Amino acid sequence: MFTILPAFIAVIMVFASQAVYAFGSVDNSGGTKAYELEGVWKGQPDVVTSGLDVLSMVWHLDINDSAPAPGNEPTTDNLLAVTVENAHFGEIPAECLSGDKGASEISEDQRTLTCDIGERDEGTAQMVLSGIKVDGPAGSTVSAKATFRGLEAKLPEIPIIAPFIMDAKFDAGAPSSLTGQPDTYQFMSFPFSLAHATGSAAGPESVSYDITINGVRGKGSLRRI
Structure with missing residues (x-):
């Protein structure tokens, strides 16, 4: 009995360590959070023309946790910030709350979109579709990056062409x-x-x-x- 007990305890400790590593850090309610952020160009072209082409981005946001559904707590400050280069935003997406309802806005230079998706329960997800118009010089690239609850995602750069007009x-x-x-x-x-x-x-x-x-x-x- 005395020789088996240490080995049994050691096995339990190994299993516990693997579980924490796989699911992330444990919060006070016993669940684990796993926020996720992913973005793609919708119908990504090989090249774009400055002053003419419009691009669409799709962002997927997850506010996940391992707690049962009844234990999912509401979360606030769910802000998606998207910054682009050599392009600009024209309007705030419909999924983003602005004015009296939220803090969504477009920066003065139109290069950064802040999207407030409002209060969300843990265990839910949101998709945000946003459009930009290309305005960079020929030979440059359009780039986009986003942040959400400490996470960052970048989209592939797209070369810009511009004919003489x-x-x-x-x-x-x-x-x-x-x-x-x-x-x-x-x-x-x-x-x-x-x-x-x-x-x-x-x-x-x-x-x-x-x-x-x-x-x-x-x-x-x-x-x-």
Whole structure:
């Protein structure tokens, strides 16, 4: 009896150690907490275009514990914080409580979303779907990371491409026309503007445009403006 007892106690201690290691730390009510955070891009593309593409992120939040359902206590301060680079948020997701109901908000620079999912009982889960618009320069990447109750998750980076886009505008101001001598010449003065698209590639050092002008006496062309 005296030689078996120490071995029996040792076996019990090994089993107890394995149980604590597998399920995490024990709380005061006898249950163990296992908060979880996971995120994915919805339909992740290979590349995105700056100024045009919109991306969707799906975040899964778990507030788990090993206690029986009747013992699951409500938890507060369930805040999901998502920060993105080279993109921005446009609105707060429907799953996030804001105003008088919660602390959800978008930062002033629109790069960080704080989502308050409200009070939740232990043993429940929540999914949050959020969208962002790409606005970074060509050659950079869109990145996103989130934190929830001390946990952190990052999404794969997505390369950004940006084609050269420039628009010309000729329909503003007060154009004028003057007939020269001889009257086969017509002098015209008109304002115009060129707009380089936000996030567009830098483009060439110089550009030229061919303009066709339709008039009463026919049409001509004005080159290299």
